[in-house]
Amino acid sequence: MKVLVINAGSSSLKYQLIDMEGEVVLAKGICERIGDGGAMTHKTGSGYVNKMDIKMDNHTEAFEQVKKALTTGEGKVIDDMAEVSAIGHRIVQGGDKFDRSVLVTPQVIKDIADLAALAPLHNSAHVQGINAAIDAFGPDVPQVVVFDTSFHQTMPPEAYMFGVPYEFYEKYAVRRYGFHGTSHRYVSARCCELLGKPDGKGTRIITCHIGNGVSLSAIKDGKCIDTTMGLTPLDGVLMGTRCGSIDPSVVTYIMDKENLTPTEMDNLMNKKSGMLGISGFTGDDRDLRAAMTDPSHPHQARAELFWNMRSYQLAKLVGGYIAALGGLDAIVFTAGIAENNPDLRADILDSLAYLGVKYDPEANQVHGEEKEVTTPDSTIRGFVIPTNEELVIARDTVALVTAQ
Numbered sequence: 001m002k003v004l005v006i007n008a009g010s011s012s013l014k015y016q017l018i019d020m021e022g023e024v025v026l027a028k029g030i031c032e033r034i035g036d037g038g039a040m041t042h043k044t045g046s047g048y049v050n051k052m053d054i055k056m057d058n059h060t061e062a063f064e065q066v067k068k069a070l071t072t073g074e075g076k077v078i079d080d081m082a083e084v085s086a087i088g089h090r091i092v093q094g095g096d097k098f099d100r101s102v103l104v105t106p107q108v109i110k111d112i113a114d115l116a117a118l119a120p121l122h123n124s125a126h127v128q129g130i131n132a133a134i135d136a137f138g139p140d141v142p143q144v145v146v147f148d149t150s151f152h153q154t155m156p157p158e159a160y161m162f163g164v165p166y167e168f169y170e171k172y173a174v175r176r177y178g179f180h181g182t183s184h185r186y187v188s189a190r191c192c193e194l195l196g197k198p199d200g201k202g203t204r205i206i207t208c209h210i211g212n213g214v215s216l217s218a219i220k221d222g223k224c225i226d227t228t229m230g231l232t233p234l235d236g237v238l239m240g241t242r243c244g245s246i247d248p249s250v251v252t253y254i255m256d257k258e259n260l261t262p263t264e265m266d267n268l269m270n271k272k273s274g275m276l277g278i279s280g281f282t283g284d285d286r287d288l289r290a291a292m293t294d295p296s297h298p299h300q301a302r303a304e305l306f307w308n309m310r311s312y313q314l315a316k317l318v319g320g321y322i323a324a325l326g327g328l329d330a331i332v333f334t335a336g337i338a339e340n341n342p343d344l345r346a347d348i349l350d351s352l353a354y355l356g357v358k359y360d361p362e363a364n365q366v367h368g369e370e371k372e373v374t375t376p377d378s379t380i381r382g383f384v385i386p387t388n389e390e391l392v393i394a395r396d397t398v399a400l401v402t403a404q
């Protein structure tokens with residue numbers, strides 16, 4: 001069975017075509033600047049890459065280009081789109097309505113659209129993506145939606161409620177939802193397998209998803225009991241361009257001093273803060289590390305400051321989650337930075353030395369591969385487990401479509 005995985009943004013459409021026999025990625029790519037010119041990158045599993053400027057006025061036109069790229073020319077990987085058995089969509093916000101993946105129905109599309117108030121940019125784009133897929137593939141190709149929030153729906157109220165008047169939870173559904181759930185689910189399930197407890201029973205795990213976006217989850221018996229992202233993906237640890245948790249009065253104080261609207265403040269916290277805001281020059285971890293090792297770099301001191309802030313925040317949160325879990329069996333590192341930055345992993349593992357955590361410096365040099373990085377006598381096991389959100393979406397899609 002071949003599954004097309006779709007991640008639709010407001011002006012972009014990422015896709016991956018996966019042959020579920022052997023779980024092989026046949027092709028993947030991205031359509032960008034939809035409605036504003038248009039550009040497309042298409043890559044095949046055999047290494048062919050094609051970048052092109054193509055006018056795409058809307059998501060339906062983007063799907064037409066995806067079809068063309070998959071079925072014609074040098075990037076062709078299938079003869080006919082009829083070979084695509086199902087489509088799986090990534091959806092950012094499922095609210096408390098969706099605690100699992102579901103098949104798309106008119107009611108599901110309406111529910112996702114209704115949740116747009118909680119994720120205006122994302123959910124509206126996802127609805128456009130689903131409707132465009134129906135236009136492009138017809139109503140008979142089954143579609144499945146997989147939510148970033150579902151895995152976190154097992155959190156208890158003491159973890160998901162915020163200390164503002166209760167009426168705002170009732171009126172506006174203000175609470176912690178958490179994001180990156182597909183990734184936390186995938187790597188924690190894999191960690192349970194590595195611990196020899198595939199059903200998760202009796203396990204206490206912290207998963208650290210550290211990429212452009214950063215979130216940590218505390219997972220007990222295979223179920224999420226807490227996570228650092230909140231109502232939106234802004235809460236928690238400092239990120240590439242997002243501020244993470246700050247004293248809420250900082251928000252009103254800056255708005256007042258700088259005369260900013262809520263939208264302008266939101267933009268400042270989401271796009272101009274975090275690594276970019278502190279270092280003053282980059283939101284990319286590779287640039288940050290290069291600056292830190294270059295004494296002549298004009299931003300070296302502030303790059304170091306960011307590094308220390310992030311490591312300190314991560315250590316505090318991990319410590320807090322160990323208390324919440326009543327101990328810890330394993331910690332997992334995943335996503336672009338945690339999979340590729342041994343020094344950051346070392347900082348977190350060093351912060352747990354008082355608990356008897358020991359890592360193997362050589363094993364910890366791993367980049368983007370599954371590996372145990374702690375030593376056999378370490379009290380807590382540490383793993384690098386590369387995430388694969390698209391594969392989870394494709395697997396959920398197959399499971400739901402074949403169960404029909």
Ligand code: ADP
Nearest residue numbers: 210211212213283284285286287335336337340
């Ligand atoms: P996103 O949250 O957008 O999915 P990623 O998980 O891809 O982001 O993480 C992006 C971050 O990971 C960037 O800061 C980048 O510097 C870092 N990163 C990604 N790949 C590598 C790599 N191979 N080596 C070092 N750093 C990497």
